[in-house]
Amino acid sequence: MNDIDIVIKAQNGDDEAFSQLIKSCKEKLYKTAFAYLKNEEEALDVVSDTVYKAYMNINKLKNPEFFNTWITRILINNSINRLEKSKRIILVDEYEKFDDFNLDDSDIGVDVPKSLDLYNAIDKLNVKSKSIIILKYFQDMTISEISKVLKIPEGTIKVYLRRSLKKLKLELGEELI
């Protein structure tokens, strides 16, 4: 049985199928939450909320093939809400108003060495940039997949990535070259 069939079974009320879906992605969900919150208990809380909301709302998922995208989005929103509640981060995004640049992947221009401690460096970024870095360099998502998870246009994601990596380059010195 393929993944889409399992999702459809879960949508039809099969609890075993739902458990199977969660089992296949729970570790990735936990690690993503931890990348935001850097705290075991908070990451577990966020995963718990995410699993709960996914169970309650799985019927609303129109395209079963996008289950992973969908549950990742729930998790990211829960993580950001938790971050904001504890740190009172203000949701004003200065990047929202720039034009949609015509960049391709090569314009991102920075190859991130595997030894670089992005895991700690991302704490210097705003929430949106942090999400993009986590999804690209931790979950290995493509720009197109990130665009679906975060519901941001692909061009916007490329600009965020470029700016974030430039900022990290300044913060971390020459390691990024």
Added chain:
Amino acid sequence: MDDEVKNGFEQIKVSDKLDDVVDRAIAKAKKDKKKNMIKTNIIKSSVAAASLLIVFITSIKFIPVFAQVLNNVTNGSSITHEAKSHYDKNIGLAETGGFVQNINESKTNKNIKVTINNVITDDKNVFIFYTLNGKLDKQGVKNLLLQNFKIYDDKYDLLLNSTSNYYSELPSILDGKEGDFLFTFNNKYRCVITSLGDSIKNYSQNYETYGTIELSALNENKIPDELNLKFLSFTEAYQMSYSKERYDNFISRFYRNPMSINGEWNFNMKINQNLKSIKPENYKNIEFSADHTDFNIKSFKIYPTRIEAKIEVGKNKLDGAKCYSIGQSNKNNNKNLPYLIDEKGNKYKLTDKEIENIDSDNSLSLTFQSCYFNYPEELYLVLNELNYKDESRNFSKDIGEVKIRIK
């Protein structure tokens, strides 16, 4: 499995408690989903009863005679429930929270009976819901609207005198609302009178109308614990610039000017401390930037009936222009005014389209409708336009939609 270090993310160890947490989350979700299904079935089986209720309430709105009959049975509580929801939906919810103080006191003079039905109040606002009945007169004075009144505190110090003191522009909170309105204020208090039930078409049967007096305390003033209210006159139609059409309709229908009835109807109200004792939900020093200008929401207080915000505004870092207000470029267009929105999409408007001038601390004071009885988990301030001045001119900037999280 790839053992290679991936930018540090691989150092994250999976918690031992993860499996247990996931199992418990699924179990709770299963239980809650079952409970919701039972609730849905109960609601579905009540739909027929609900539709009857909708027909019932619609009848109150459009058939004044029916409303009058109902009033005799229920002491006006059903009608004033509608008045609360019509004026401000948040106030309409106050009833479910048990914050309505029943007064049910009537005074008669000049064959007109005035009844104070109930009151909702906190430290900053009082909503007084009343009914007017002209049927006692043989000829019957109809279609009554409150015209003039005075409000005093317990020592009979005058708080507000409405006599000949109404303003030609209404607050933005009344935009698009049906009803007849009067608006007045002094440097301590502000008052909106909303009259409902005005019906020239059903004039001959319209012996009973109802309305609201909303008294708001400005700046550091508060609503006293005891109010003395003196109704002084009523009229059949308002002659105000924004009521011109109704006034002209009255004259063309009856070939005479609307009648005014002067008298005195006095009420003493000791305010229930229920809402007054509630301390506001208070948020302080929320800093943010928009259009290269720094702001600080110095205080943000959520009262049961209103929200008060004080925002310190700065200078634009690029051109040095000083921000002096928000959304004030076009007083006839409310689209640029700031507002609040919660996570469910409920919007809370400014109570007045004019924002007071900046004070000596470079701060603006804004008052919004309250979200208190909606119990939101998240609340955002939304700005669309900033107003600046430099040495040579005043100008405005459209900044798109900037949302600042309050809670």
